[in-house]
Amino acid sequence: MAPERTVIGVDIGGTKVAAALVRGRLPEPGARSRAEVETPEIIDRFTMLTDATSAEACLRGVEACIADLEHGSGRVEGIGVGVASMVDFAGGRVVESVNLPLTDLPLRDHLERRFGVPVVIDNDATAAGIGEHLYGAGVGTSDMLMLTLGTGVGGGIISGGRPLRGASGAAAEIGHIIMDVNGPKCPANCPNHGCLEAYVAGPAMGAAARVAAELEPDSALGRALAAGRTIDSRLLTHLAVEGDVGAIAVLERAGEYLGAGLVTLSNIFDPELIVIGGGAAAAGELLFAPARRVLAARALPPARDRVRVVPAALGPDAGFVGAAALALSELFPGDATA
Ligand SMILES: [Zn+2]
Missing domain, CATH: 3.30.420.40 (ATPase, nucleotide binding domain)
Incomplete structure (x- = not known):
């Protein structure tokens, strides 16, 4: 069984930033239905309106969400971020956005420096898809x-x-x-x-x-x-x-x-x-x-x-559960075979 980990999932949308402190593990390979997987536990959550007035203001909001959840948890192992933008996944950069003031931004490296844990960023819908695939409607597909x-x-x-x-x-x-x-x-x-x-x-x-x-x-x-x-x-x-x-x-x-x-x-x-x-x-x-x-x-x-x-199947939590699933699957790939 994959080890349990504590991660923060952040969903940066045009309207709001929704984040959660999540404890969960990668499902067993070969799980065929939702009944066979353990849905990650949401320990705490934090939501705020997106400040789209500037890249700095938007980033401050994202950092405030993460800092609030990290405070007191003591042992966050990684951060996954889904952002409503075109994302250079390998480079960890936001390339271009439609509803956010984020362009050509090295978001992954910025957050890694700020919080001192590994960070992965991806497009928000791709993250939501990973969440549904691992824990939601898509289990077993x-x-x-x-x-x-x-x-x-x-x-x-x-x-x-x-x-x-x-x-x-x-x-x-x-x-x-x-x-x-x-x-x-x-x-x-x-x-x-x-x-x-x-x-x-x-x-x-x-x-x-x-x-x-x-x-x-x-x-x-x-x-x-x-x-x-x-x-x-x-x-x-x-x-x-x-x-x-x-x-x-x-x-x-x-x-x-x-x-x-x-x-x-x-x-x-x-x-x-x-x-x-x-x-x-x-x-x-x-x-x-x-x-x-x-x-x-x-x-x-x-x-x-x-x-x-x-x-x-993940409802209103899909964004940050997806971001947390992104963190679990991309930051700890060895877990899948543990
Ligand atoms: Zn179009």
């Missing part, structure tokens, strides 16, 4: 994709049991696969048009809901607009779950775009499992059912007949 629907669309790819990072560590930008070459300009810091992110990220679904509200003033969405409420993906999900037909239709269209994206991914990666998480996926089956329908109708056999689409 060897080929799994993770999509996180939030402010953007993040992606993580597990191929042959290992995270796929590409030649420069920037692989798995699933949010930027093309849905329509002549589609809308990608909302992110991306030169492309018609990216998946332009259809199924939270802001895109919120924008589609606003259009529907204007077209149908008598719908629940239309009445919410008339009442001056902010029409965003959160309200859209709320109204759809309550049964509003207009809101459900907006989510169905988004789900169909999501499914079309999954067709491309299934054809390329032949995953056995696609895990979908993130705040903008809170509508669950209202989004997943149309996605599965398009996937089954349009992807190539045999991959389409095998792949399952499921919600993330």
Whole structure:
């Protein structure tokens, strides 16, 4: 059995920095289901709003989170960081960010100097994918994709049991696969048009809901607009779950775009499992059912007949559990065979 270790997992997102002090061990190789793995224990947690005014302010927040958790624990063995950025994994650098003021930053070395323990950094969705693969919905799979629907669309790819990072560590930008070459300009810091992110990220679904509200003033969405409420993906999900037909239709269209994206991914990666998480996926089956329908109708056999689409299992803790899983798997690789 792999030794138990105490690590800190940090999830740096555009809205908040969420960190946790975690005690856990790598699962036994060959574990086939969640029941066979020990979910890491969260000893303490700390969350703060991301200060995106400057790189220094953002870093101060991250350091404050880690320092708070480290204080009193006495024996942190490593730190894993998932950051909503393009990451040079081998070099430990943040290359470029969309929603954070972090560019060309040697984050790993900076945190190692500051805290005196080994640090590993990776893209946040890749870290979330590692978490789901080791402890969540993906236990027992060897080929799994993770999509996180939030402010953007993040992606993580597990191929042959290992995270796929590409030649420069920037692989798995699933949010930027093309849905329509002549589609809308990608909302992110991306030169492309018609990216998946332009259809199924939270802001895109919120924008589609606003259009529907204007077209149908008598719908629940239309009445919410008339009442001056902010029409965003959160309200859209709320109204759809309550049964509003207009809101459900907006989510169905988004789900169909999501499914079309999954067709491309299934054809390329032949995953056995696609895990979908993130705040903008809170509508669950209202989004997943149309996605599965398009996937089954349009992807190539045999991959389409095998792949399952499921919600993330680690819930709101997925970010920092993923970062902790990143630390356990990358900083102590010998544990896997211990
Ligand atoms: Zn894009």
